[in-house]
Amino acid sequence: MEQTDLMVINGNELPFEPGETILDVARRGHIDIPTLCHLKGTTPTGACRICVVEVKGARTLLPACSTPAAPNMVVRTESPEVVTSRKEILRLMLSSGNHNCAVRGRDDSDWTAFQLGVEKDDGSDALCPVWGDCRLQDLAYRYQVTGEGFQGTPARYPMETANPFIVRDFSRCILCGRCIQACNEVQVNNAISFGYRGAATKIIAAGDRSLKDSDCVFCGECVQVCPVGALVEKDARYQVRPWETQKVRTTCSYCGVGCQLYLHTRDNRVVKVTGVEDEAPNYGSLCVKGRFGFTFIGSEERLTDPLIKENGAFRKASWDEAIGLVAEKLKTIRDEHGGDSIGVLTSARITNEENYIAHKFTRAVLKTNNIDHCARL
Amino acid sequence: MTNSIADIEEADVILVTGSNTTENHPVISAFVKRAVTRRGGKLIVVDPRRIKLTEFAEQWLRPNLGTDVAWINGMMHVIIKEDLHAKTFIEERTEKFDELKAMVEKYTPAHVESITGIPARQLMEAARLYAKAPAASILYCMGITQHTTGTDNVKSLANLAMLCGNLGIRGGGVNPLRGQNNVQGACDLGGLPNVLTGYQTVDNLDAIKKLERVWNVTGLPTKPGLKVTEMLPKAHSGELKALYITGENPLVSDPDLNHAEKCLENLEFFVVQDIFLTETAQMADVVLPAKCFAEKDGTFSNTERRVQRVRKAVDPPGSAKDDWKIMCEIATRMGYAMSYKESEIIFDELAGLTPSYAGISYPRIEHEGLHWPCPTPEHPGTPILHGAQFTRGRGLFHAIDWIAPAEVADDDYPMYLTTGRVLYHYHTGTMTMKTDGLNERAPESFVEITRGDAQGIGIDDGDRVTVTSRRGEIQARIRISRKAVDGTVFIPFHFAQAAANRLTNAALDPIAGIPEFKVCAVKLSKGA
Incomplete structure (x- = not known):
């Protein structure tokens, strides 16, 4: 019998396959190790070091996302040393940038000066646009950390709002690099990368141009994976708060890929779209149309009432009148000229159930096989 | 797939x-x-x-x-x-x-x-x-x-x-x-003139009998019907008197639009059911407002034959209704009662009549869709077709000789035109053109051409040109691009304003009846 390799995490003996990381093994064993930069399916970078764990015998803490599991390895994921290290990392992140989610500091005077600075950069007096939907904020609460004790650093780069879909707020970027992984390894659009060095490091597109002048195709994968408020949908920024919306899972209505997506709604309007992660066929990915092309749903130009043409112009009609007219005309034509004098174009845009009904209506009621749709066009 | x-x-x-x-x-x-x-x-x-x-x-x-x-x-x-x-x-x-x-x-x-x-x-x-x-x-x-x-x-x-x-x-x-969200499903569920639901041919008497029994009707037609590309010419000749279109905009997507327009004008009665007053709907006698996907419950089948749920997220505008409900009401008014409480009941009926969907039900696809064929409730679905054998048994090789396209470039129309979509728009643009950002990225039609061809006719990037074929002409701006190949221009067909399909050739594949959108002959001239 093949011998299974085993390791120990927090006292639990867990099997693993060659090539798995400590993080893989822990997640499979339902042990939560916090991550920020880790993006499933991409090469681990170990950039943020929030996932560090204590490995017996190792001289330093090791990042769980990029350390391979080894036989008989003994790992502690929340030891005092680990927790101290995570708090330090979080404190540094919170102190650099406009993290005005009220975990920044408890000192009122410090907060006021800080918030005034953020308002200037932001052009808004609201709290962070992703308040309540931010992994950094979650971790700050979990480890009870504030940005206190460090001098806040001012935003080095101005916000980019020059494209129609995505706001890039460098003041909230923690340089975890998830967006780069998403762009280069998931969608493989290769539009963004790390630029400059040291404290000047920035996520750049095409030699530090704006997204609209780069290879960016606005799939928005970077927005979906951004763990903080650095990348936010332009239309949703400050307009849509997660606690005000409902989420409904459905299937995209554009091309035939059938991407699974969430429609986020508020007051009977779709206000944002995100991909359903970890589920086939798209595993969270969407394209620009699926993610941003939802305005038509609530468009003022939608048809709201039946229309009947009289003397070359449309007038509104009741359903009763419109259905009556269509039924009477189709019946007359069918009875006088036969069903084959009528054609039906069903649609590649409507549901299976509706196509079935169209096929039933055409064949059983109109008594013709003259039914087709736009598959050829 | x-x-x-x-x-x-x-x-x-x-x-x-x-x-x-x-x-x-x-x-x-x-x-x-x-x-x-x-x-x-x-x-x-x-x-x-x-x-x-x-x-x-x-x-x-x-x-x-x-x-x-x-x-x-x-x-x-x-x-x-x-x-x-x-x-x-x-x-x-x-x-x-x-x-x-x-x-x-x-x-x-x-x-x-x-x-x-x-x-x-x-x-x-x-x-x-x-x-x-x-x-x-x-x-x-x-x-x-x-x-x-x-x-x-x-x-x-x-x-x-x-x-x-x-x-x-x-x-x-x-x-x-597959280019449309549910083109697979429309084909699977009988939206074709030669087959019933589940690709059972219209002359398959066993299938016909079964449908007649479940539907409680007699005399279902067994002669194949007209393809979309055959309906319009029949409208022109007067044989087709009424047309009922759901969720399609052939007045932008059909080939040889000038001719298509004449065909539709000739109809005695024309109904369009859609979410917007499209170019096509404007020609209708009656327009019926339908719900869009975000307002509906149901299923779509994607390009990999995976049947997936569609769920209602918002209420429809005004009195817009489910497409199925509208058709049921018309049928009922014509004397054949059709009524369903909800889409799931329709699904269960169609699963009973569609062998490849027989094992699929809403509870089974609540979380993840299933690939048809899925013949029984225990069947796991079929991600890969033709595993042990082909549907017909042995795979049939077809010996096929190459033949030239219907229209080739000549002295009068020296360039080739091919058409397609761009990233930022979808088909005839009725949906995508409602989003400002998408319009900002792709505001208008263009003629993609090589630098050499552009220089040859003395035009520069951004110039307006007239493109003419034997069937029509349009004006659009020149876009010199490395994507282009000498002798061929590309024009997206999304834009009704400069509809590429005023130029395209309605010549059809003899079997599939698909038009030759991808090849026709055109000429370019400077100015508009």
Whole structure:
């Protein structure tokens, strides 16, 4: 019998396959190790070091996302040393940038000066646009950390709002690099990368141009994976708060890929779209149309009432009148000229159930096989 | 698709032809790009335009428009000549290989080069690459099908895949990428003139009997009906008196629009059911407002045959109704009672009449969709078709000779036109053009052309030109692009303002009835 390799995490003996990381093994064993930069399916970078764990015998803490599991390895994921290290990392992140989610500091005077600075950069007096939907904020609460004790650093780069879909707020970027992984390894659009060095490091597109002048195709994968408020949908920024919306899972209505997506709604309007992660066929990915092309749903130009043409112009009609007219005309034509004098174009845009009904209506009621749709066009 | 979307990433070699995947199926293109950049797969692109995917390709073959059968036969010629074909697979699972072999004999690389313009050496290398792969996937789209030889093109790709044993295996297959969210479902559930739900032919008396019993009707028609591309000419001649269109905008998407318009004008009664007052709806006698996908419950079937749930997120505007409900009300008013409480009940009825959907139900696809065929409630679905055998038993090779497109460039119309979509818009734009950001990225139509061709007629980037074919003319701006190939322009068909389909040729594939959108002859002149 093949011998299974085993390791120990927090006292639990867990099997693993060659090539798995400590993080893989822990997640499979339902042990939560916090991550920020880790993006499933991409090469681990170990950039943020929030996932560090204590490995017996190792001289330093090791990042769980990029350390391979080894036989008989003994790992502690929340030891005092680990927790101290995570708090330090979080404190540094919170102190650099406009993290005005009220975990920044408890000192009122410090907060006021800080918030005034953020308002200037932001052009808004609201709290962070992703308040309540931010992994950094979650971790700050979990480890009870504030940005206190460090001098806040001012935003080095101005916000980019020059494209129609995505706001890039460098003041909230923690340089975890998830967006780069998403762009280069998931969608493989290769539009963004790390630029400059040291404290000047920035996520750049095409030699530090704006997204609209780069290879960016606005799939928005970077927005979906951004763990903080650095990348936010332009239309949703400050307009849509997660606690005000409902989420409904459905299937995209554009091309035939059938991407699974969430429609986020508020007051009977779709206000944002995100991909359903970890589920086939798209595993969270969407394209620009699926993610941003939802305005038509609530468009003022939608048809709201039946229309009947009289003397070359449309007038509104009741359903009763419109259905009556269509039924009477189709019946007359069918009875006088036969069903084959009528054609039906069903649609590649409507549901299976509706196509079935169209096929039933055409064949059983109109008594013709003259039914087709736009598959050829 | 014979295989699943996720399967693409498992392929050792991927051949993409007639699909500008990054713009038309962006999420699928990511699977292709990842196969290359992260898994060491090799990509062959066969496309007249320098599409984005060519940057990821090991081999990019650039055929002349309308020469697909020739290069595919050429690849098969090389594969057979070099003894790279899958002899066991051919022996055990296919028939009429000898006829194919005899046909491709004359398609030597040199002969193919003279037809397609693909250098002989390149064709040979691509053929070897495809044939030597343990698993090779073929992806294609409308660049293959929208030709008068569309059926031939598809059969040729199937020949190629069978020749190398690339069917019924992971990472293999012949995979059409379907362009509309539920074009698969519309075909599956009887939205075609020659078949009933589940592809049961209209003269299949057993199927007819079953439908008659369940529907409680008699006298279902058994003669095949008209295809969309045949309906319009019949409207013109007066044989077709009424047309009922749901969710389609043929007055932008049909070929030879000027003629299509005349056909529709001739109808005695014309009903359009849609979410917007489209170009087509404006011509109707009655317009019925329908719900859009975000307002509906139901299912869509995607390009990999996966049946997935659609769920209502918002209420419809005004009094807009479900498309099925509208049709049921009309039927009822015509004396045949049709009424359902909700979409799930319709689904259960259709599953009972559609063998490939028989095992699918809403509870089973609550979390994740299932691939048909799924004949029983216990069946796990079929991500890969043709596993042990083909639907008809043995795979049939078709010996196919290349024939030229219906219209070729000449002195009067010296350039070729091909059409397609761009990333930022969808089909006739009725949906995408409501989003300002998408309009900002792609505001208007354009004529994509090479720098050399533009200079040849004395026009510059951004100039307005008139493009004329034998059927019509439009004005649009010139876009000089590295994507273009000399002698051919590309125009997206989204824009009603400069509708490419005023120019396109309505010549049809004799079997599929698909128009030759991808090839026609045009001329360009400066100014508008």
